[in-house]
Amino acid sequence: MEYISLEKKVDNYDIEVIIEKYKNGEIKNNDTVKVKGYIHRIRKMSGFAFVILRTSRRLIQSVFTDGESKGSLDNYEEEDTVILTGTIVNDERSKMGFELRVIEIEKLSGPIETLPIVINKKQVDCNIDVLLDNRIITMRNPYERAIFKLVDGILFAFRDFLRKEGFTEFIPPKIVQAGAEGGADMFQIEYFDKLAYLNQSPQMYKQIMVGVFNKVFTTSPVFRAEKHGTRRHINEFEGLDLEMGFIDSFEDIMVLEARMMKYLVDVLNKDYALELEEINLKLPEVKDIPMIKFAEVKDLIAKEYNRPYRDKFDLEPEEEKLIGKYFNEKYNSQFVFVTHYPEKKRPFYAKEDPKDSNYTLSFDLLLNGAEITTGGQRINDYNEQVAKMQRRGMDITQFEDYLTMHKYGMPPHGGLGIGLERLSMKLLQLENIRMTTAFPRDMERLRP
């Protein structure tokens, strides 16, 4: 009988492994190594050429010398995949600490036609529609893919932080019979002989799971059939959701989030420095985060910038920007918590402020003048929830599952929701949310 051995490790010629070994002395100057990758660019000089190899996180410079290196570069072109055998040559100018002198290049595969768009410049030079239409290859551009690597880092940091805090991950359903927030703006599905919907929020499910594991989170897709095609909306996004029980106050959720943001920025600075350098970005510093009440900040901004507001119950986009500016300038903070949003604008499950029922025990976190999180304390008492639904004229028979958890006892609890793409857009200072997602879905876009 043949076996797959647990001892066997596959060497797929990973430059990151080689760099590690170089750092701890296992690989030295003049050693021969094999590196896999794409040929990103060839720069021919007189008698030699620079071959720039693209590996999963780097561009590696190697030198092909006519007569010394084996064969000829005539048979190679950009986007060939190759295994390059080379000699390590110490070089302090290189980030890796060394350069490679080519001994031999083995071609594994190559493009069958020239790329329709140049991807081996610093950035892809085209408008966003062309960028997205050609996503399959434009993502190979080092600037573009650095964004996705950073998004990977944000996703990792969110989960890692919460696991360390004792949270349990759960999986909410995506196909549902009715909507979490009442049913507007949902995509309809033919589900065998029934009608169903794509879930627009895991809200009900995360509250249910508080009754099971107390502290829970999920990272899962949510769907919104909203008909606006702005730069900050897409119709399918990744929700980062958490919920926790036995809170003393909704401030507990803000305390958790402040520490989470700090953790996230620390992770990116530490483990994703290559990508931050690639997109030339300095992340915001996370310090203690100012918090201010909704009603208070509206008056403050109106007064400070001599700009009367029209919407009493919500922050206008222009107001959000001014809040960002104000707290940046006066308090040197890119983050602000705005608390106690009006009852009118918050969902039916938001807990009202016992001191003033026109407001809720809720908050948004703003980063540089845009909302990146919505959170708050939820109603946990059955009678209070039913009464609020009735005040709003809701049909409680439509919320049987929702009310079942309250019926059988729920601790005081609250949580928050973050759109991964919105957070990424603001954190990475991108102009269009579509840049943060490999395969965005909007009113016009279903491909690739």
Next chain:
Amino acid sequence: MEYISLEKKVDNYDIEVIIEKYKNGEIKNNDTVKVKGYIHRIRKMSGFAFVILRTSRRLIQSVFTDGESKGSLDNYEEEDTVILTGTIVNDERSKMGFELRVIEIEKLSGPIETLPIVINKKQVDCNIDVLLDNRIITMRNPYERAIFKLVDGILFAFRDFLRKEGFTEFIPPKIVQAGAEGGADMFQIEYFDKLAYLNQSPQMYKQIMVGVFNKVFTTSPVFRAEKHGTRRHINEFEGLDLEMGFIDSFEDIMVLEARMMKYLVDVLNKDYALELEEINLKLPEVKDIPMIKFAEVKDLIAKEYNRPYRDKFDLEPEEEKLIGKYFNEKYNSQFVFVTHYPEKKRPFYAKEDPKDSNYTLSFDLLLNGAEITTGGQRINDYNEQVAKMQRRGMDITQFEDYLTMHKYGMPPHGGLGIGLERLSMKLLQLENIRMTTAFPRDMERLRP
């Protein structure tokens, strides 16, 4: 200005934190602690009572003594959420090392009616339909929730292993224009004025991402509109998918998976021992994994068990079971890799065996007689892929996005897909896949 301080830590009376502190001496015999939780059960004795508190991972025994403990238990019932103040009393019989003597119980909330189903026995005593209809409360049962905690562990271990191996996570779209495998068995959506589908596999997307990051993975929902209601099928499940480039052979994928399975079992044994004990399960030992060719194992099983097979091109469920039995008995292995599946039964992107094009460079991993993984090497050459599509009579204009990546150069690559629920079912030895998922979706079930 008020601030949310990064220094503030919220104490929400977590028993796991208290146990940690007890172990390292910060909390000692006779100290007073506060613990949050649900009242799971009250057992009244003469002059005292046992109050069993349910926390996120445990049942904690505390003793309420009439006259000594404050108040009376008459005001408490099962599923009340409480904060229990108690005295630590060393007790070697307890898993925690101590018991609690109740000083006071503060009630936070409670059920408004008696539970329709008993959840505070060892297991919930009802059939699976009743169990699932009442999921919101049956999940609170310690046996039930142990399963979901273990699924959380599997999900964690999958991602953690791959990150340590240098893989990058990506997010595939869930709404797509066409199907990955050709379009059968997909759910249809009304997507604004277009028709769209729910993705049945991230196959195309993970291959595209190999061209970007080389080693990639995703954990994301996939949807299958299959009309069978068996114990091992659901219509929405969580796909654990990975793909890697620059492989030398499809065996590289099996080597990776064998090590991943070992890692997974190690993680569960180490960090999820409480839950394994709760469901009384010993996980399989992962050693070197036997591998055998499809054609060979079919003949072997037919001969060994004197059972001629009917289906030449696939494993029959009965055959899979016998393979499980055979390798368990003869080779003491609960895992088996079956390799080189017939070309006829594998998808259009499967790479054919250069030695015999009737077979593919593919594998399934079987655990105790059932398939838990499908994987293999993919075609990476454009012309080879087009030729194969044409041989199969496929319309290549329908696969423009798929072929675009091949057109511009793809390294040799392969990968695998695991259904989280199927893996969990087999690993945890459950009889119905619905038991592994909090909110299963099948032909009959869209709630809760």
